[in-house]
Amino acid sequence: MEQTGKRKRVHINNISLVITVVLFILMFLFGSVKYNNFLSLSTFLNLFNDNAYLMIAAIGATFVLISGGIDISIASTIAFTGVSSAFLLERGVPAFLVILLMLLVGIIVGCTQGALIHYFKLQPFIVTLAGQFLMRGLCVVISERSIPISDPFFKTMALGKVAVRLGEAKAWNGKIYYYVFILLIVFAAAVYTLRYTKFGRCLYALGGGETSASLMGLNVARTKIAAYGISSFCAALGGIVFSFYTLAGFGLQNLGLELDALSSAVIGGTLLTGGVGTVAGTVVGVMIEGIIQTIVTYQNLNTWWTKVTIAALLCFFIVIQRIIAIRAEKSKGKNE
Amino acid sequence: MSAGNQLLTVRNISKAFGKAVIALADVQFDLNRGEIHALLGENGAGKSTLIKVLTGVENKDQGIIEMDGRQINPRSTQEAQNEGISTVYQEVNLCPNLSVAENIYIGREPRNRFGTINWKKINADARELLDKFDLHINVTKNLDHYSVAVQQMVAIARASDIDAKVLILDEPTSSLSSAEVDKLFQIMRKLREEGMGIVFVTHFLDQVYEVTDRITVLRNGKYVGTYLTKELPRVELVGKMIGKDYAGLKEAMNAKWPEEAERQEKETFIKLVNVSSPGTVKGFELTVKMGEVLGFSGLLGSGRSETAKVLFGIDPISEGEVKVKNEMAHLHSPLDAIRNGIAFCPENRKTEGIIGELSIWENIILALQVKRGIFHKISRKEAEELAKEYIEKLQIKTPGTEQLIKNLSGGNQQKVILARWLATDPEFLMLDEPTRGIDIGTKAEIQKIIMDLAGRGMAVLFISSEIDEMLRCCTRMIVLRDMKQVGELNGKEISEEAIMRIMAGGEAS
Numbered sequence: 001m002e003q004t005g006k007r008k009r010v011h012i013n014n015i016s017l018v019i020t021v022v023l024f025i026l027m028f029l030f031g032s033v034k035y036n037n038f039l040s041l042s043t044f045l046n047l048f049n050d051n052a053y054l055m056i057a058a059i060g061a062t063f064v065l066i067s068g069g070i071d072i073s074i075a076s077t078i079a080f081t082g083v084s085s086a087f088l089l090e091r092g093v094p095a096f097l098v099i100l101l102m103l104l105v106g107i108i109v110g111c112t113q114g115a116l117i118h119y120f121k122l123q124p125f126i127v128t129l130a131g132q133f134l135m136r137g138l139c140v141v142i143s144e145r146s147i148p149i150s151d152p153f154f155k156t157m158a159l160g161k162v163a164v165r166l167g168e169a170k171a172w173n174g175k176i177y178y179y180v181f182i183l184l185i186v187f188a189a190a191v192y193t194l195r196y197t198k199f200g201r202c203l204y205a206l207g208g209g210e211t212s213a214s215l216m217g218l219n220v221a222r223t224k225i226a227a228y229g230i231s232s233f234c235a236a237l238g239g240i241v242f243s244f245y246t247l248a249g250f251g252l253q254n255l256g257l258e259l260d261a262l263s264s265a266v267i268g269g270t271l272l273t274g275g276v277g278t279v280a281g282t283v284v285g286v287m288i289e290g291i292i293q294t295i296v297t298y299q300n301l302n303t304w305w306t307k308v309t310i311a312a313l314l315c316f317f318i319v320i321q322r323i324i325a326i327r328a329e330k331s332k333g334k335n336e
Numbered sequence: 337m338s339a340g341n342q343l344l345t346v347r348n349i350s351k352a353f354g355k356a357v358i359a360l361a362d363v364q365f366d367l368n369r370g371e372i373h374a375l376l377g378e379n380g381a382g383k384s385t386l387i388k389v390l391t392g393v394e395n396k397d398q399g400i401i402e403m404d405g406r407q408i409n410p411r412s413t414q415e416a417q418n419e420g421i422s423t424v425y426q427e428v429n430l431c432p433n434l435s436v437a438e439n440i441y442i443g444r445e446p447r448n449r450f451g452t453i454n455w456k457k458i459n460a461d462a463r464e465l466l467d468k469f470d471l472h473i474n475v476t477k478n479l480d481h482y483s484v485a486v487q488q489m490v491a492i493a494r495a496s497d498i499d500a501k502v503l504i505l506d507e508p509t510s511s512l513s514s515a516e517v518d519k520l521f522q523i524m525r526k527l528r529e530e531g532m533g534i535v536f537v538t539h540f541l542d543q544v545y546e547v548t549d550r551i552t553v554l555r556n557g558k559y560v561g562t563y564l565t566k567e568l569p570r571v572e573l574v575g576k577m578i579g580k581d582y583a584g585l586k587e588a589m590n591a592k593w594p595e596e597a598e599r600q601e602k603e604t605f606i607k608l609v610n611v612s613s614p615g616t617v618k619g620f621e622l623t624v625k626m627g628e629v630l631g632f633s634g635l636l637g638s639g640r641s642e643t644a645k646v647l648f649g650i651d652p653i654s655e656g657e658v659k660v661k662n663e664m665a666h667l668h669s670p671l672d673a674i675r676n677g678i679a680f681c682p683e684n685r686k687t688e689g690i691i692g693e694l695s696i697w698e699n700i701i702l703a704l705q706v707k708r709g710i711f712h713k714i715s716r717k718e719a720e721e722l723a724k725e726y727i728e729k730l731q732i733k734t735p736g737t738e739q740l741i742k743n744l745s746g747g748n749q750q751k752v753i754l755a756r757w758l759a760t761d762p763e764f765l766m767l768d769e770p771t772r773g774i775d776i777g778t779k780a781e782i783q784k785i786i787m788d789l790a791g792r793g794m795a796v797l798f799i800s801s802e803i804d805e806m807l808r809c810c811t812r813m814i815v816l817r818d819m820k821q822v823g824e825l826n827g828k829e830i831s832e833e834a835i836m837r838i839m840a841g842g843e844a845s
Binding site: 207 | 414
């Protein structure tokens, strides 16, 4: 058992992340070469402007994935938050109260799901499927039509932006909407939590093995419930950002978005088996989906081509992850 | 042992699972400061349950646990840790996806006043701690990068570092090499000097006599006694563990083959000519005759299990030919093997052998049903009879045929698996580590069964890491190294020394 040589080993999620980033850059270059006006700061920044809500929700979902679970209720929670915000605002409830209430609903829904999963030892898939139906159902119960939002605060958040000028040329100019800063805060908080807090590390331990985690004296119940709480909280926050983005609430919006969030996380190197993953990877994963969408738009293709491409990518990534895992397994102990 | 020296006292602990299974009845146990105390018993004696009660994994039904004269009642692992009881389990219970250092410190990470984890300190502390254990590995690498032995050492480092007064080691040595075991013992002695009380559970009696001060024996959930190690002869210890007068045991343990002259050469059952399988065996030659017990010796990964898997059609044959009774045979799947009269009890009883949620009779008929095909269903009556027959023949300890196999002890599970294959009426039986993790009494019984079967003309391939039992059972021994056959020993040539010499790389005799 000597020091393990000097050869550096790239760990699974790192190598996935590296591939993801390289792929993103390649796609960006591809677009830049192929289309006029593609290569610009605004193309890049619009990835965040257009996908901030999805990134926030996907960051939340990553917490659950790391813990070894899955949350498929997030898209419904986003829609629910959107509709009920619009509904309450229409009736004159102050904006800050609406936002507070929505976030609270998110936390309660999430923690309830987590508690059901933990204490009754239920499958996360089924519990969050029930959550998905419940939230989606409630959306339509609240309103079948699309409700416009005219609240001044929401409008400020929706339309307010910061101009970014990195140079004289048009290509070096872009803009960031205010709500993107919410994403930045969520991202920073998530990175810190996962890396530097006891809770974050417990989450990884839980994903690595629940029995082990509890035998090491970690608080499994609290960690697991909090993971689902955070996921739904992020979904609710994503829902609010989504209503900033669209200035309307409609119950049938974002159907299937939970799968976009989960696939982004996987593309970003998170393992569905738990224990491995980063929020940075997830954000890059969403950016990849965004850039595919952009290219598809430039090419004037049917937007479903986005899905086709992502399907191929997803397949590629899970196979790559598996191969790396198998190779790691084989070389295990050989170079001790 | 003065009273003031007492660290942990357990009095009249009882624990039952449901109404039928009484795991602990009125058990007592005491541990002194600066003592290594062996907790021994056969499978099902209640060792594990006692440990689970002490560590808060299970709650006791009755009884008192005292630590330093103060009554405690741990309800979770966390609470037990806070009371100063930490545990290392047989199967490494750490997280493979975290770094070595983090595995040692998770849950009690050094943090600054904002609650931010100090990674530098974690890594430095881990390095320092493992240095004490003479383990110089890169602590920032993931745990699953290292072998099970290293992982086990890390687990022990973690447990000993958790401000522990009592350290419980539940079969920590089963995956360690002898050099590693020595290292572990050094550490245990050092911790003993520092005043820690260590509870040591193991199946290896040598280790008990090497390192422990006292022994407590449990049997069938009951307390048998506590003894000073140096005052308790080994045979008496075994007798207390299995609860028989040891004359019977001696006979079972000393069962030997009749003299060479009484045995005669039988016909060849299976013959491999230059067989290779991708990634495992290469150019393998093998002949197995009826009525012999052929042993495969070699270190883990030498090709012992791999060859058995090829013979059972699990791993594909890419080159060479197989003849069963002088006729070409195609072993493309286990079903082909079964139809050719081959049976195989795999190494990993829990995952490859038993189906825990099924009853004993269901487990027994599995292979036979496969052999007959789905259109010849074995009737319930026939299955029951079959199960009863084997429960009696192999002396499987169970309340009845309906018992779920997961509720049996390891040794009895192994007997059920054996029954499953004997029911197919095989001519060639392959056993991969059939006695691993099984108590001494059952071990001897299984060895005897093996010899009986061969005596009645069955060809047996026996794979085991324990040279002792190989010496006892095998009539011929093939030594493997690096997926190749490196030596063969017959009858009287078989000795521990000869096997070791070939395994280590000496000339084949």
